[in-house]
Amino acid sequence: MLNDRKKKILQLIIEDYISTAEPVGSRTIARKYDLGLSPATIRNEMSDLELLGYLEQPHTSAGRVPSAQAYRLYVDSLIEPGALSDNERALINGWFNERRRSLDEIFQSTAKILSRMTQNVSMVLANRDAGARFRYMKFLPLDEHHAILCIITDDGNVDNCVVEVPLGMRPEELDYLAGKISRLLEGKELADISEELLAVVHSNISDDKLLFTSLVHSIRRMRNKHMEQKVFLGGTKQLLNQPEFRDVERVRNLLGILEEERVVRDLLKSGEDSGLRVTIGSENKFSGIQDCSMVQATYRLNGKIVGTMAVLGPTRMEYGKVISVMDYLHKYLKTMFEHENSK
């Protein structure tokens, strides 16, 4: 459909525009890149490319700007993935090693790195459950009325909350109770702890209403907390570095959207199925970011979706670099999770 020369020229225009954010003229291309062609020839080609819908002119006497269609072609077939430089890899590794205690911090780091490397806003959606299974629970006495309920999952995570216990209940009784419930729930995925199962738990400690209520409440809360999909944002400040966001109004718009965690969650969930997805401009369903592009990658562990990361920025985005960085992070996270899981 497009001959090689047209493709080459289109690619150069796109890349030039990506790096300068200025409409690209025929002269620029002729001068900057040694194609052995005169501006006039390039002009003719550009004219064709415009007719074909790949280029747009902001106004008659300006250069040309790639259309969404052009970016689409670029991402699909012109782009050269290009590995990260040693330098960049070292940078990423360094940032990751800074602190990586909890899962949350890993996701937070991911968001941070993603935004720093790409100079754009990053979003990370973490599915916390990741198939964690109930191992056992235990009460840690606090005072006469309260105890701390600890729930241990098989990935070594502990969750705790304060529950009310009947006055005068002895530690041994609590231990007995915990053991009983533990046997009931052991090995279940947190997500699978259903209302029915909780009802069974109920029938086992029917002797105390109050305790059961706060107990069930706690378990349910923990389950929810575990299942909760947490959103991590990175580099919202980076927006201001992009010339398309010189206008405060646009920044405010986008930040307003990003502030709504619910919206971000929906945004990320909508592209969760495919491994790597690039959504360009109006391809985007969500109003408010239809002049933006989004690169999104979903990572899995044993077939289960662990999380989704995305970079959101102007359509004029360094797609190649973004994809490379994501790819690297993807691998990094994978080994990290596998290691985590095996220990």
Place this chain on the structure above:
Amino acid sequence: MLNDRKKKILQLIIEDYISTAEPVGSRTIARKYDLGLSPATIRNEMSDLELLGYLEQPHTSAGRVPSAQAYRLYVDSLIEPGALSDNERALINGWFNERRRSLDEIFQSTAKILSRMTQNVSMVLANRDAGARFRYMKFLPLDEHHAILCIITDDGNVDNCVVEVPLGMRPEELDYLAGKISRLLEGKELADISEELLAVVHSNISDDKLLFTSLVHSIRRMRNKHMEQKVFLGGTKQLLNQPEFRDVERVRNLLGILEEERVVRDLLKSGEDSGLRVTIGSENKFSGIQDCSMVQATYRLNGKIVGTMAVLGPTRMEYGKVISVMDYLHKYLKTMFEHENSK
């Protein structure tokens, strides 16, 4: 020094400027507020106020703008504190009740409310220790090599981390060990758990190097985690609503500063002693925010500093409202902490 009329006029100018962000002219004052004075008279007074250093003119034919000195006078003696409206109080209560599980979430809510109510950036510095005392510790077995070490403090908080245990150590042994160490550390404030004390712990379990190492490491980490001062930011986006931040460059500057947690921490710590502190413009020691004002309040529990909250914004700030909101939040947090402590 200033007669009542001058004070009144100055106050009106300041308040008009605070609400409009436009230089205030004599005509405006005469028209908007019924002082029974002609513009000419007001003009004369304004001229005096300028000579006295309370007003400034951006340029000859513009109105006048309050100087830092004027804001200082305003805050110190002109301002009328003014309680919050029922509406506003209800709004705050609603936001607080949304979710208030952990301490962190309370602080996060505080930051959010503070920024929403004042349309400015808010910062909350939380001293997590807050005098928490060690109550006891407990091992929860995980697998042959690992156990979860739980440390319970007397305010009902639990911290946990995975530690390595010698292969084959039985639960009873772990319990015995935990009990022994617990008795050593019981009642100590986390901040007071010194190296010497840890050394005593060491001598008590000298039979296992590996366990001790990871144990001490964990305790130390928890202690640090507890003592860690965490910073919560709110409403960085609100900045964009302020006309003085119409310029992207200024936004970037300020956000750059706020991004450095270390800097924010220093900023907040510097005003921790006084209860309520208002720093106006160049009174501020930190470069980069010398065209901003900051209202800061430190709250204590039993004499100990629990945290510090602050609102940062342009010198043209609704000081009265900011102070009222802080006051209300202050009381709110106080009862919340006292309740927390007594349970």
Place this chain on the structure above:
DNA sequence: GTTAGCACTCATATCATTGGAGTGCTAACA
């Protein structure tokens, strides 16, 4: 002490002019 009147200042808005970057088209060339 207060105020009306008036000249003066100066930022901002408006409009016309110009320069230059870029295009499209045509005709000549290989």
Place this chain on the structure above:
DNA sequence: TGTTAGCACTCCAATGATATGAGTGCTAAC
């Protein structure tokens, strides 16, 4: 037939001149 030089044309952006109006300072009268 594809490529290129040349040229007229378009139109944005920068420049400068002009007008507008908000606001002041000063003076003189009340």
